[in-house]
Amino acid sequence: MAELRSLSGDAYLALSRGYAAAAGLALGAALGPEAGRGYGAPDLGGDLPAAPAPCTRVAEAESSDEQSGDEDDAFERRRRRGPGGAAGGRRRPREQRSLRLSINARERRRMHDLNDALDGLRAVLPYAHGPSVRKLSKIATLLLARNHILMQAQALDAMRRLVACLHQGQGLAAPLPPFSQAAVYPFSAGGALPCPDQRAACPGQPSALCEHCNEKL
DNA sequence: TAGGCCATCTGGTCCT
DNA sequence: AGGACCAGATGGCCTA
Numbered sequence: 001m002a003e004l005r006s007l008s009g010d011a012y013l014a015l016s017r018g019y020a021a022a023a024g025l026a027l028g029a030a031l032g033p034e035a036g037r038g039y040g041a042p043d044l045g046g047d048l049p050a051a052p053a054p055c056t057r058v059a060e061a062e063s064s065d066e067q068s069g070d071e072d073d074a075f076e077r078r079r080r081r082g083p084g085g086a087a088g089g090r091r092r093p094r095e096q097r098s099l100r101l102s103i104n105a106r107e108r109r110r111m112h113d114l115n116d117a118l119d120g121l122r123a124v125l126p127y128a129h130g131p132s133v134r135k136l137s138k139i140a141t142l143l144l145a146r147n148h149i150l151m152q153a154q155a156l157d158a159m160r161r162l163v164a165c166l167h168q169g170q171g172l173a174a175p176l177p178p179f180s181q182a183a184v185y186p187f188s189a190g191g192a193l194p195c196p197d198q199r200a201a202c203p204g205q206p207s208a209l210c211e212h213c214n215e216k217l
Numbered sequence: 218t219a220g221g222c223c224a225t226c227t228g229g230t231c232c233t
Numbered sequence: 234a235g236g237a238c239c240a241g242a243t244g245g246c247c248t249a
Binding site: 110 | 235236237238
Binding site: 081098103104108111115137138 | 225
């Protein structure tokens, strides 16, 4: 999992493509070695992990006395195992159990809210959405979002520099790379021009930083 | 069968 | 005291 934390732009694209593949979409860029065990595999006909349906969640979370038998069993096991923990104290067992169930329900609700937020994030990320595509994992969602934000920031910066060039009336000494590669996917290998070309493209920008080497142009 | 991912329970800590 | 947040443990499901 550590490799995902330092996901490069190429790996990001590979990740996106991995999820897009099942839907027959190609987001470009070669599949990198970091594309990732378990992250790129499409779900062929499989269902999502067995989470309670959204419509049943609320009722489930709000009626703490109507928990599943599993939770009852777990509670009994722990009760037998030893003295109560923080929730124990001097409470009567019934009181203690009621409090525990209430805490469990609250925690469940909290996690559902967190998952809803993650679903919202997935909905705006550039990867293939669809019933035949496996949902991004939580960690993949966060890493994809992070890299997407970074790339959007870089694209925005590139556009700002371009506008600055045009305002100075110098035109472009060299053709800009295709928007889809340079602006949208600035990390993509071969997508952006090497530094000397960048210099030639906008000679009137002495203070701008090269996005490839972080040196002044 | 191992490994990845997930939901849930649980106890601890911090905050209001 | 009660709620929010966190991390560890556990067990289930799915895939390679």
